[in-house]
Amino acid sequence: METSMYSAMRVGIVHFKAFPGIETGAGPIVETLEKICADEFWTAVEVGWMKDYRVRNTARHLLDQSHLSVAYATQPKSLTNKLNLNHFDTGERAKAVQEIKSAVDEARQLGAEVVRLIAGKDPGDAKREEAKKLLIDSLHQILDYAAEEKDGLAFTLKIFDRGIDKKNLIGPVGDAVDIARAIRPDYPHFGLLTDLSHFPLLDETPEESIPQMAEFLDAVHLGNCAFRDKSHPAYGDIQPRFGIPGGETDTPEVVTFFRELRRNGFFDKPVRPVVSAEVRPVLAGEVSEVIMANAKRVIRDAWALSQRPD
Numbered sequence: 001m002e003t004s005m006y007s008a009m010r011v012g013i014v015h016f017k018a019f020p021g022i023e024t025g026a027g028p029i030v031e032t033l034e035k036i037c038a039d040e041f042w043t044a045v046e047v048g049w050m051k052d053y054r055v056r057n058t059a060r061h062l063l064d065q066s067h068l069s070v071a072y073a074t075q076p077k078s079l080t081n082k083l084n085l086n087h088f089d090t091g092e093r094a095k096a097v098q099e100i101k102s103a104v105d106e107a108r109q110l111g112a113e114v115v116r117l118i119a120g121k122d123p124g125d126a127k128r129e130e131a132k133k134l135l136i137d138s139l140h141q142i143l144d145y146a147a148e149e150k151d152g153l154a155f156t157l158k159i160f161d162r163g164i165d166k167k168n169l170i171g172p173v174g175d176a177v178d179i180a181r182a183i184r185p186d187y188p189h190f191g192l193l194t195d196l197s198h199f200p201l202l203d204e205t206p207e208e209s210i211p212q213m214a215e216f217l218d219a220v221h222l223g224n225c226a227f228r229d230k231s232h233p234a235y236g237d238i239q240p241r242f243g244i245p246g247g248e249t250d251t252p253e254v255v256t257f258f259r260e261l262r263r264n265g266f267f268d269k270p271v272r273p274v275v276s277a278e279v280r281p282v283l284a285g286e287v288s289e290v291i292m293a294n295a296k297r298v299i300r301d302a303w304a305l306s307q308r309p310d
Helices: 029-037 053-066 075-080 090-109 125-147 173-183 198-202 206-216 251-263 288-306
Strands: 010-014 044-047 069-073 114-117 154-158 190-195 217-222 274-277
Touching: 010 069, 010 288, 029 044, 029 053, 044 053, 044 274, 053 090, 069 090, 069 274, 075 090, 090 114, 090 125, 114 125, 114 217, 125 154, 125 173, 154 173, 154 217, 173 190, 173 206, 190 198, 190 206, 206 217, 206 251, 217 251, 217 288, 251 288, 274 288
Parallel strands: 010 044, 010 274, 044 069, 069 114, 114 154, 154 190, 190 217, 217 274
Antiparallel strands: none
16 A cells, blocks of 8 residues: 655755745745745745845744744855855854854744755865864854754755765765764764755765665755756756756656665654755746646655555
8 A cells, every 4th residue: 555655754845946046045035935835735845045034034924824844954045155164264164154053043033943054165185084074073063053052953964966066075975974973973963965966966876875874864855957968058956847858867766766765764764854856947938836846746656656666
């Protein structure tokens, strides 16, 4: 008998990706968030930077009404402002730490239960181990700050590509696991977030990577990418719709991903993990609402097909 996907996970959408433009912390944040809050398909939402406290207050009111689980992603603030938690310049790293501490405060204002963190740029082979130590130190500072409230706010470090687009320190699965092993003993609410769209960019596969990170994997994103043709309008880490011509991910890849997550116990957690679609309109004429409907169909179909025998 087919198991409902809602019994295994909280199905989310990344707000600032589905509605491009608001990742700058401004724009029609409330109006677009209302569309997600009114859609009963989603049981979780990942929000980002909202510069205006009045916008945050209105958004919190919406989210309180919605009964959605809320995650706060620091990617918009970090990437827009070029923050780098493993910067070799002491002043730049201190600035990044302070800005992410501010993001923690914003997350609490929005009622988030988890904060998504990202590492900074990869400095190359010669300085990578030193950069990892700096990242660990920055994460300790941020998590120490968050722990002062004693409300159990959780954190995940999102894995990005290293060689194609974001060129992030974290990064290949081995380096991600190194960070998690260094942080988890002191902060049990810290884990990793992997993104289906980043496996091709990292030249990895779920089958080889998920088992290595399974004990630390707390959340996942479902997305697509295009990287084989540099002239493709979605080249890099853009996360276009599922099934876009020239892309890497459609329903079969999500089926494989779900199966690998199940094999490694991801859906057996005491608290259902958040699995969020991270997709956006890219091509001329694409509409946010249609791109989200595309994602819903892929998630529903992939979940059903993943329960059939391999």
